[in-house]
Amino acid sequence: MLEQFFLETPHVELLQWFARGSLKQNLPRAIRLWIWLLSLYGDSGERLPLEDGFTYAQWRDRFFLSSHPKDEAIPQLHDVNCNCAKLTAEWLFHSRFGIAEAEWKNTLTSHVGMVARELDEILQQRLFGVTRRSLQADLQILVDLGWLVYTNRKYYRVREFPVYPINNSDDKNSVRLLAYENFMQEDLRAIAQNNSDKINGVQRFFIHLDYVIPKITIDMVENWQWKLKEIWANNPIPPIKIIYSSARVGSNINCVIFPVCIYYFQRAVYLCGYGESPDRSTDWYNFRLDRIQGINPLNWHHPAIPENLQKRYQKQNLPHVDEIAIAMDKAWGFDFYLPPRLMILRFDEDYDRRYIKHSNRHSTFIRVKYENLEKIISKATNEPQEIQAFLDILKKRDRHDAYYQVMYRHKDNGIIMRLRAWGAKCEVIFPSDLRAIRAEEIAAEFKLYHDYN
Numbered sequence: 001m002l003e004q005f006f007l008e009t010p011h012v013e014l015l016q017w018f019a020r021g022s023l024k025q026n027l028p029r030a031i032r033l034w035i036w037l038l039s040l041y042g043d044s045g046e047r048l049p050l051e052d053g054f055t056y057a058q059w060r061d062r063f064f065l066s067s068h069p070k071d072e073a074i075p076q077l078h079d080v081n082c083n084c085a086k087l088t089a090e091w092l093f094h095s096r097f098g099i100a101e102a103e104w105k106n107t108l109t110s111h112v113g114m115v116a117r118e119l120d121e122i123l124q125q126r127l128f129g130v131t132r133r134s135l136q137a138d139l140q141i142l143v144d145l146g147w148l149v150y151t152n153r154k155y156y157r158v159r160e161f162p163v164y165p166i167n168n169s170d171d172k173n174s175v176r177l178l179a180y181e182n183f184m185q186e187d188l189r190a191i192a193q194n195n196s197d198k199i200n201g202v203q204r205f206f207i208h209l210d211y212v213i214p215k216i217t218i219d220m221v222e223n224w225q226w227k228l229k230e231i232w233a234n235n236p237i238p239p240i241k242i243i244y245s246s247a248r249v250g251s252n253i254n255c256v257i258f259p260v261c262i263y264y265f266q267r268a269v270y271l272c273g274y275g276e277s278p279d280r281s282t283d284w285y286n287f288r289l290d291r292i293q294g295i296n297p298l299n300w301h302h303p304a305i306p307e308n309l310q311k312r313y314q315k316q317n318l319p320h321v322d323e324i325a326i327a328m329d330k331a332w333g334f335d336f337y338l339p340p341r342l343m344i345l346r347f348d349e350d351y352d353r354r355y356i357k358h359s360n361r362h363s364t365f366i367r368v369k370y371e372n373l374e375k376i377i378s379k380a381t382n383e384p385q386e387i388q389a390f391l392d393i394l395k396k397r398d399r400h401d402a403y404y405q406v407m408y409r410h411k412d413n414g415i416i417m418r419l420r421a422w423g424a425k426c427e428v429i430f431p432s433d434l435r436a437i438r439a440e441e442i443a444a445e446f447k448l449y450h451d452y453n
Helices: 012-019 023-041 056-063 088-092 101-112 116-123 132-144 169-183 186-195 215-232 307-314 321-330 349-356 370-380 384-395 413-425 432-450
Strands: 148-151 154-157 240-246 251-265 268-275 284-288 292-297 340-347 366-368 402-409 426-430
Touching: 012 023, 012 101, 023 088, 023 101, 023 132, 023 215, 056 132, 088 116, 101 116, 132 148, 215 251, 215 268, 215 292, 240 268, 251 284, 251 307, 251 321, 268 307, 340 349, 340 370, 349 402, 366 370, 370 384, 370 402, 384 426, 384 432, 413 426, 413 432, 426 432
Parallel strands: none
Antiparallel strands: 148 154, 240 251, 240 292, 251 268, 268 284, 340 402, 340 426, 366 402
């Protein structure tokens, strides 16, 4: 028997790793997997006397009493001393583990977003009062996570544990800093690093993100993220077929894509994929995770793979995250695959001084001089009527106002929302079609507030 020891307590990071998705939804199984590992790799008081190459039945006969049912049903309460009778709370808060019950509960409810009553209901359930099929599914998860090897219808302990979250303050700090590296811009990352620890026992730094995803779909979003992590662990990474509830198309539609990365952007989580967009107008698309109804991996020879994606696979030039970063740097807007165009904006001098002048919108968002605007527009369009219309507007504006140019993604909804938020403080002078859109919206809004009949 290989003398590998698993002595970890069921801290939240470990349970989240076991959950492979929504911890709120999969909490009982995550806790059960922790007990599984104690039975396989624990110290002498926890480890079962199993051969290094065991079956489920052999584990069952050593973990449960001999009177434990061996059929497919959920076991009835046949003996209070059998492990299938123990409540989840009895496993977690046994004195030998030294877990502070109140602190553990507070940490977990804060992490998963459940109320204390919901957690207490789970803690009063029989942790191993489940079917044989559920327990064999636990074993398969341990195989998938690298804790066991399954061959010749037997399970074998591993020589080296997979990398898993350890309850160590230094390691947690490392994980925290890694998260800052991945998810935060440099200036915000520095603030978080400097203020993440409690001061005299009080947390003083908080981040609040607007999150518009409905609560009823949060578990599904977490499950999709875990599913994608598993897909990205493959070599080569397979294409996937997703069923997508598209607001733009107005129905569920199948899209075959290569999944590239996940972005949190403006209150929602998105999967950036290359292949088919819902309306088939672009190669790239940002799919909102809460609108995804299904994800199914395909092989690279599947006939449903679109030609553009198949060509990139054959050329060994699959889409990469760097392509997204480069595209986003070229123009303002999250829909990086939409065509970039020039926009000219005007702000009155006072509003610019207060809110725009020292803000960072995009690398191409640059203040320009009034006298240079005609030259800029002449380079941007060959339409004499559009140039003349621009000049007619410009003659009526104060040269001391603030004028900005920016390359933006045309029809990007986030840009439209930003212009709406600026409202009357911001005027779109160019391009004319975007100006017309804003004029129609403002006229419709004016009618709502002034039509009393």
